[in-house]
Amino acid sequence: METDWIWGLIGGGLIGLGGAVYLLGNGRIMGASGIIGGLIDSTERKLLSENIAFLAGVVLLPLLLHQLFSIQISTHMTSNVTIIIAAGLLVGIGTRIANGCTSGHGVCGISRLSLRGIVATVFYILAGGLTLVLFRHIWGVI
Amino acid sequence: MRLFLSFLAGGLFGAGLFLSGMTDTSKVQGWLDVFGDWDPTLAFVLGGAIIPMFFAWRLTPGRAPLVGGHFPTPSSPELDHRLVIGSVMFGMGWGLVGLCPGPVIASITYNGWGGVLFLAAMLAGMLAAPKFGVQLDRLATKA
Numbered sequence: 001m002e003t004d005w006i007w008g009l010i011g012g013g014l015i016g017l018g019g020a021v022y023l024l025g026n027g028r029i030m031g032a033s034g035i036i037g038g039l040i041d042s043t044e045r046k047l048l049s050e051n052i053a054f055l056a057g058v059v060l061l062p063l064l065l066h067q068l069f070s071i072q073i074s075t076h077m078t079s080n081v082t083i084i085i086a087a088g089l090l091v092g093i094g095t096r097i098a099n100g101c102t103s104g105h106g107v108c109g110i111s112r113l114s115l116r117g118i119v120a121t122v123f124y125i126l127a128g129g130l131t132l133v134l135f136r137h138i139w140g141v142i
Numbered sequence: 143m144r145l146f147l148s149f150l151a152g153g154l155f156g157a158g159l160f161l162s163g164m165t166d167t168s169k170v171q172g173w174l175d176v177f178g179d180w181d182p183t184l185a186f187v188l189g190g191a192i193i194p195m196f197f198a199w200r201l202t203p204g205r206a207p208l209v210g211g212h213f214p215t216p217s218s219p220e221l222d223h224r225l226v227i228g229s230v231m232f233g234m235g236w237g238l239v240g241l242c243p244g245p246v247i248a249s250i251t252y253n254g255w256g257g258v259l260f261l262a263a264m265l266a267g268m269l270a271a272p273k274f275g276v277q278l279d280r281l282a283t284k285a
Binding site: 004005007008009010011012013014015016017018019020021022023024025026027028029030032033036037040041049050051053054055056057058059060061062063065066071073074075076077078079081083084085086087088089090091092093094095096097098099101102103105106107108110111112114115116119120121123124125126127128129130131132133135136137142 | 144145146147148149150151152153154155156157158159160161162163164165166167168169171174175176177178181182183184185186187188189190191192193194195196197198199201202206207208209210211212213214216217219220221224225226227228229230231232233234235236237238239240241242243244246247248249250251252253254256257259260261262263264265266267268269270271272274275278
């Protein structure tokens with residue numbers, strides 16, 4: 001749609017504001033994979049309640065917007081079980097090995113001009129693009 | 143205070159992911175799919191998010207976080223096999239379904255059983271990651 005980029009910019013601005021609140025307020029880098037990972041392993045025991053509060057906000061606000069303004073979102077989620085499990089495993093292992101995902105390396109890393117953030121972002125975008133070429137255009141499975 | 147600020151940051155993050163369309167997997171895959179019907183939205187989201195963060199980082203030198211303590215020190219600029227291989231694996235999973243960790247959580251209430259299954263697989267992968275990392279380090283030292 002023609003207005004998609006405006007909503008992208010507005011939504012992106014809110015994401016950046018969230019990161020700024022987390023950084024300037026709590027002194028922490030807003031990385032989704034780190035916060036989620038911190039819930040299930042022992043790396044962030046002391047920050048457990050903080051991580052849960054953050055994730056509660058991430059779940060509740062979309063739910064509220066969804067219910068209050070009845071904005072319909074079609075997620076176009078695939079129903080291919082094999083693809084879902086493989087992709088979930090890859091995202092889980094990959095983000096923990098690389099120590100970050102789109103929010104940590106992408107948003108917080110690039111804005112800090114961090115070399116690690118920039119390199120990680122280049123590699124996951126290239127890998128994602130190549131995956132689309134192989135699995136959509138060559139093999140036609142997604 | 144810490145908890146309130148965490149909740150506020152998470153709320154802004156979730157609302158941003160929702161309004162920007164990033165919980166729609168077709169928009170993410172559409173951006174990665176440069177040879178298909180390319181969708182530029184994600185570039186605006188990333189750009190829009192980097193701008194406030196850029197100014198936030200500029201405010202950190204010589205100051206302390208609101209709740210006290212210290213700002214995170216810059217990570218060592220070391221580029222290692224973990225960063226590259228991990229990012230490539232993440233990128234493959236991201237491309238296959240069009241979900242990354244933030245949007246998985248943001249969309250969990252309206253993404254059906256597929257979202258729940260993806261989250262379960264992702265958590266399993268996160269639990270397996272330390273062991274996988276050790277194997278990776280072993281291979282890297284041999285090579």
